[in-house]
Amino acid sequence: MRAARCEVYGGPADIVVRDIEAPRAGPGTVLVDVAAAAVNFPDLLFIADQYQVSAPLPFTPGSEFAGRVAALGEGVDGFAVGDLVHGSVPTGAMAEQVVAPVGSVSKIPEGLSMAEAASFRVAYLTAYHGLVTAGGVQPGQWVVVLGAAGGVGTACVDLAVRLGARVIAAASSPERLEVCRKLGAEAGIDYAGEDLKKRIKEITGEGADLVLDPVGDRWTEPALRAIRWGGRLVTIGFAGGIPSIPLNLVLLKNVTVRGLELRTWTQRLPEETARAREHLAELVAQGMRPLVSEVHPLEKVGDALQRVADRVNTGKIVIRISEEGER
Template identity: 45%
Template sequence: MKAVVCRAFGPPESLSLEEMPAPALGAGQVRIAIKAAAINFADTLMIQGKYQEKPPFPFVAGFECAGLVTEVGEGVRHLRPGMRVIALSQQGAFCTETVADAAGVIPLPEEMSFAEGAAFPVAYGTSHIGLVDRGQLKAGETLLVLGAAGGVGLTAVEIGKALGARVIAAASSPEKLAIARAHGADETIDYAAEDLRTRVKELAPKGVDVVYDPVGGDAFDAALRCMAWDGRIVVVGFASGRIPTVPANLLLVKQIAVTGLYWGAHMRNNPQRLASSLMELLGLYREGKLKPHVSHALPLEDHARAFRLLMERQATGKVVLTND
């Protein structure tokens, strides 16, 4: 098979497209011919050695893909060769073929493209568990989404609306905010041109109930000072590059809860909740409440450019690598 291989930590240009043996198929697993695989911010960190997990060299990055089942292992009953599927791959997804645990493989809806399917589980799964389980978002509450046009931010906008919240989307350009509004945002803030704290207080004088934060840095600092009584901040990443610190006195005064979410850890610690979350999300998709946004789909050979689009914030929604 062909695979994008990382042999040493470095920039995307250090990755190489190589021929390598296909992984062996074990019991409870399926082999998948990959048609599309999505790049996540975590992948950009992993190839640079900045992620919380560092796999041994050489490795193939990528967590999520969509494709066709070509072979099933012993004990697999719900999948068969020829099925269109979405998969979570622990073997790496930036390749032409992978082996995945059947528990992490679900049928791809007929109306969903391979690119949309590849873009679906991590971003939507992160936002769904983040908002429902960690943020306890309720209908009628106000949700502030930072980085609202990014891979997870845009899904948080959609899921927040589906849950009945009033959604304020914050991003760094009018173009990105237009996309957030098209996906359901009620109000928008351009924090490259406007003061985030001032604008939030204008839009929500009593403060926001939930903040969804994949950005960190200055945006987190400002959002912390815009919380309503008993508000919740869900921390999912640090795209700004700065991990913020939390003044505990601010948490005390307004009874604010700051909670973290590492979605990938659910694969080990709570796979049942991960699976049920994805099923709920596919239900929302079929109802027309979720519309995966893929701004760029590039062939596997253009992997370095695809990574750069994400790292340099030229993309909105998801960037996907494809195999014809």
Template identity: 40%
Template sequence: MKALLTKAVGGPETLVLEDLPTPTPAAGEVVVDIAACAINYPDTLMIRDLYQFRPERPYSPGGEFSGTVSAVGEGVSRWKVGDRVLASTGSGALREQIAVAADRLFEVPAGIDLVQASALLMTYGTTIHALKDRGDIEAGNTVLVLGAAGGVGLSAVELAKAYGARVVAAVSSEDKAAVARKAGADDVVIYPREDMDKDASKALAQSFKDAVGPQGADIVYDIVGGQYSEPALRAIAWEGRFLVIGFPAGIARMPLNLTLLKSCDIRGVFWGAFVAREPQRNGANIEELFALWQDGRINPLISQTYPLDRAHEAIAALENRQAIGKLVVTM
């Protein structure tokens, strides 16, 4: 089988495509013929050794995939050859086949396309955990979503709307604004991509305040970080929840006096650790996501697909913040 490997620390250009032996399942494992592997921001960090987890090299990037079970190991009773599944593994999925622990798999319901299914877990799984478990979302809340046109950001727009919230999407271009509106955003703020001085930061904070309304944002969903976090915090509501999802624009330095003035919380969202610590709660969240999908209330957007030998291009595009929706590598 073919596999894309990282053998040395570096960017997407350092990845190499090689032939490896076909895996066989150990006890408690299944082998999945991978149909598609979605690209996520941690993939850009892990190959540079900038992520909190550093698998031993050589390994394949790619943390979530969908496919069909092709072999079943000893002791596995839930799965059989031919079952359509998806999983989040953190890494290892940019290859044609993978051996994975059987208890990490979820069944893909009938009628849901396997390629599109590959884009569900890390984005919508992160967001349902963020909004429900960390954000205490309620119908009627106002949610400000930073980076609202990427895969995670769009999942936040869709899920917040599904839970009855008013959504303000913050994006960096008119094209991305159109995507966010199509996903259901009630209002859009376009922020600058260039470095902001103090006056520009204040102007952005005022734009956020104008968009969310006089009561402020009950939830700020921050997938961007950097210079955008503080202006968003200034637009938060009394006792609002500021959710830290990621920081491709850099780790923000937040003035903690604002948390006192607004009596608000800054809450971290680490979905991967939640999955490991509370698999049953995560499983219930994933089942809810499939129900919402089948009801037509969410619909993962895949803007572009790549063959395995061009997977490095997908990682580079995400690293450079060029992606709209999800980028997926198909086998």
């Protein structure tokens, strides 16, 4: 089968496409014919050997996928060959076939295309847990989304609006903010040229109720300073770098800071995750769709990864593995 391969640790330009031996379903796993795979920032960390755990060389990058069940391993119930599914694995998604634990695969909510389904699971589960499980968002509250035009960011904006929050999108250009406005953001802050703390205070009055931060770097502290007394900050990732924050701000403002790492959250909070998936499926039935901005063929996987590395994408970038993944 064809697969993207990381044979040396490095960057997107080092990824090649090879013919490799196809995997087989083992006990408790599902073999999927992949139609589409989404690109995520952690993919870049894996290929650079900068993730929390290393992927031994050589390996196939990619965590999110959508496709059709090709075979079931021993002891797997609830699926049949031919079922349309999407799922996530640490690595291995950017290939014509992938094997995933049965608990990491679910049926595609009706209405999602393969490209959308590949882009949905990680981003929207992250957004839901960030807003609801960790963030405790309520209708009418002010929610600030940093990196709001990216894959996770657009999911956070979209979902927060649908949950009745008042959303401030923070992004790096007017063009990226326009993407967020179309998703329903009430206000936008171009933090490349505006004072993030000052603008949040100006827009909200007392400050933000909740900040969702997948960016980190120099943006976390001014966002924290703009949270109202008793507000919350949920750190989702560090696309811009790991920040340092003065804990006296947390103390003086009685701010709650929560960390959200989706892999362990889904493992340790199965009931909350099941409720999240049920609610998200209901919203898909009502028309919610992830923003897929680009679809690249597998042969151009390096270009797709570079787009995410350069942080120029809006929404999700998808790798088309088969013709079905174009739709």
